Amino acid sequence: MVTRRFVLSSLALAAAAVALPLALPAMTAAPIRPKLLIFDVNETLLDLGKLQQAVNQEFKSETAFKQWFALLLQYSLVDTVTGNYHNFGQIGDAALDMLAQALGQPARPAGRKKELLTLITELPPHPDVIPGLTTLQKAGFRLVTLTNSPDATVQKQMAYAGLTGFFEQLLSIDSLKRYKPHPDTYRTTCERLKVAPAQTMLVAAHGWDTAGAQRAGLQAAFIARPGQQTYPLAPAPTLTGPTLPDIARQLLG
Structure with missing residues (x-):
C-alpha cells in the first residue's frame, strides 16, 4: 500500500509540474486591446467641485457633500437590491433630507433642493x-x-x-x-x-x-x-x- 501511495503521489506531482508552466502564460498574458x-x-x-462647494456651504460642514454622495450611492443600491427604482435625482433629493436630519438641521424647501441638484448638470x-x-x-x-x-x-x-x-x-x-x-x-x-x-x-x-x-x-x-x-x-x-x-x-x- 505504501508503494502504491508513493507512486500515485509521484504521478500527481509530475502532472502538476507539467501543468504549471502551461498555466503561467495565461496569468501573465497582456490584456486584449478593447474595442x-x-x-x-x-x-x-x-x-464635482462646484456641487461639493455648494452642498458644504448649504449645510455649513466640510464633510456634507461626502455624506450626501455616500447616501446617494447607498440608497441607489438599496433600490436595486430590493427590486425598486427611483431615478438618481429623486434619490438625491431624499438624500438631502437624510443629510439634514443626520446633521440635526431642518429639511430644505423643495425649491432650494432643486437648485442644489440642478448644479449636477452644470x-x-x-x-x-x-x-x-x-x-x-x-x-x-x-x-x-x-x-x-x-x-x-x-x-x-x-x-x-x-x-x-x-x-x-x-x-x-x-x-x-x-x-x-x-x-x-x-x-x-x-x-x-x-x-x-x-x-x-x-x-x-x-x-x-x-x-x-x-x-x-x-x-x-x-x-x-x-x-x-x-x-x-x-x-x-x-x-x-x-x-x-x-x-x-x-x-x-
Whole structure:
C-alpha cells in the first residue's frame, strides 16, 4: 500500500509540474486591446467641485457633500437590491433630507433642493478629460458613457461640458432601472453595442464601478482621482493611472 501511495503521489506531482508552466502564460498574458470604452460620468469625466462647494456651504460642514454622495450611492443600491427604482435625482433629493436630519438641521424647501441638484448638470470636465478623449477618439476607439444619472441629465451634462461630440452614445441605467455596479448594467451595454464584455473596458474613478465591471467580465481602467480608491477585495483594475491621458498612453502601448 505504501508503494502504491508513493507512486500515485509521484504521478500527481509530475502532472502538476507539467501543468504549471502551461498555466503561467495565461496569468501573465497582456490584456486584449478593447474595442469599446465605456465611461462613467460623475467624477470620472466631470469635476464635482462646484456641487461639493455648494452642498458644504448649504449645510455649513466640510464633510456634507461626502455624506450626501455616500447616501446617494447607498440608497441607489438599496433600490436595486430590493427590486425598486427611483431615478438618481429623486434619490438625491431624499438624500438631502437624510443629510439634514443626520446633521440635526431642518429639511430644505423643495425649491432650494432643486437648485442644489440642478448644479449636477452644470459641471466642467476635469482638465485632463478633453486631451484624453481627443487622443482616444483619434486612435479609433468607440466611446460611450454609462451613468447612474437619468438620460435627460446626462444629455445636459455632456452638452454643458462640451463633451457630447466625443461619444457614439450617451447611455444611462435609466431604461434598465438597475444601478451600477449591478452586472446587468454593464452586460446590457455590451449587448446593445454588439461588443463582447472581454473586448470592452470601463473607465471610471470609482473602485465600486471598476469592481462591478470586472465581475461582469469587462476590463477596467481606474483613474485615480484625489480621494478615490480601488476596492482591495476586488480584482486589480486592468489599467490604473492618475489622469485620462495616462490611461490613453497605456492603451496605445
